[in-house]
Amino acid sequence: MERESVLSQIGRRVRARRTSMGWTLKEIAERSGISPRFLCDLEAGKGNISVARLADVAEALDVPIVSLVSTDEEEKRVVALVGLRGAGKSTVGKALAKHLGVRFIELDALIESDTNLVLGELFSLHGEAYYKRRAYDLLVKVLMQNEPMVVATGGSIVTDPETWQLLKRRTHTVWLKASPENHWKRVLGQGDTRPMANRTSAMAELRSILSLRSPLYAEATQMIDTNSVRVTEAVRMIAEALTDRKRPPRSASLAARSLNAASPRKRR
Structure with missing residues (x-):
C-alpha cells in the first residue's frame, strides 16, 4: 500500500x-x-x-x-449480511456464527439497546436520519473491536452511502436475496404483521423498495439466493468464500513455484 x-x-x-x-x-x-x-x-x-x-x-x-x-483485507474478518427483512439474515447469521465459532450481532438490536427504544419508537421520535447516524456510530464501535464476527444489518443500511462504504471496505458483505413473495411470507411467518398494517398496497410497496435497493445490494462481495438455497448450504457457501479469500491467487502461487524452481540450489 x-x-x-x-x-x-x-x-x-x-x-x-x-x-x-x-x-x-x-x-x-x-x-x-x-x-x-x-x-x-x-x-x-x-x-x-x-x-x-x-x-x-x-x-x-x-x-x-x-x-x-x-490493511482493509486483514480486517475483513467480519461477515455483514444485508438484505430486506425476511431475507434470512438472523437465521443464516446465527447458523454461520455457530459454524465459524464467532459472535453473532444484530445491528438493530444494538441500536435498540443503545437508545433504550424499540425501532418503531425511535423512528417516531427521532426520524430516519437519527437511526442512520446511530447505525453508523455503533458499526464503527463494532469494527473497532477488531475481532471476527457475523453482523446482521438493517434492511436500509445500503441507502446510507457512508455506512455502506464502510461495510464494503471493512467486511465481507453478503446479500441474502429473496423474492418479494418470500420476504412477505417469512416476515408474516415470524408473527410480524407490521408490513400489512394500514397499508392496502403493502406488497406493491415491498416490490418497489426491493427494486430500488437491489442495485445497491448487488454491490456486496457475495450474493446468495435464499429462494432456492437452504440455510446449511448458505453457511457452507459463505464459509468457503472466506477460505478462498485467504488463499493467495493461483497466479501468485504459480509464480512463486516458478521462482523457486529457477533459483540455483545450494551445494551440500
Whole structure:
C-alpha cells in the first residue's frame, strides 16, 4: 500500500473512533500528549506520525494500535449480511456464527439497546436520519473491536452511502436475496404483521423498495439466493468464500513455484 494511502487510512480510523465516542480533538490531544493541530493533520491523512506517537493516540482512543494500521483485507474478518427483512439474515447469521465459532450481532438490536427504544419508537421520535447516524456510530464501535464476527444489518443500511462504504471496505458483505413473495411470507411467518398494517398496497410497496435497493445490494462481495438455497448450504457457501479469500491467487502461487524452481540450489 502506498504511503499516502496508509496515512489516509489511519486518519479515517482515528477520526471514526474519536467521533463515534463523542470525543473532541482537544480531549484526545490532552490524553495523548499530542497537539490538536497535529491530530487534525493526522485525521486529514497528512500527519507523518511515528509508531511511538501513534501508540499514544491508540491508547487515548482506547483501541489496539493494530486496529489503526492493519490493511482493509486483514480486517475483513467480519461477515455483514444485508438484505430486506425476511431475507434470512438472523437465521443464516446465527447458523454461520455457530459454524465459524464467532459472535453473532444484530445491528438493530444494538441500536435498540443503545437508545433504550424499540425501532418503531425511535423512528417516531427521532426520524430516519437519527437511526442512520446511530447505525453508523455503533458499526464503527463494532469494527473497532477488531475481532471476527457475523453482523446482521438493517434492511436500509445500503441507502446510507457512508455506512455502506464502510461495510464494503471493512467486511465481507453478503446479500441474502429473496423474492418479494418470500420476504412477505417469512416476515408474516415470524408473527410480524407490521408490513400489512394500514397499508392496502403493502406488497406493491415491498416490490418497489426491493427494486430500488437491489442495485445497491448487488454491490456486496457475495450474493446468495435464499429462494432456492437452504440455510446449511448458505453457511457452507459463505464459509468457503472466506477460505478462498485467504488463499493467495493461483497466479501468485504459480509464480512463486516458478521462482523457486529457477533459483540455483545450494551445494551440500
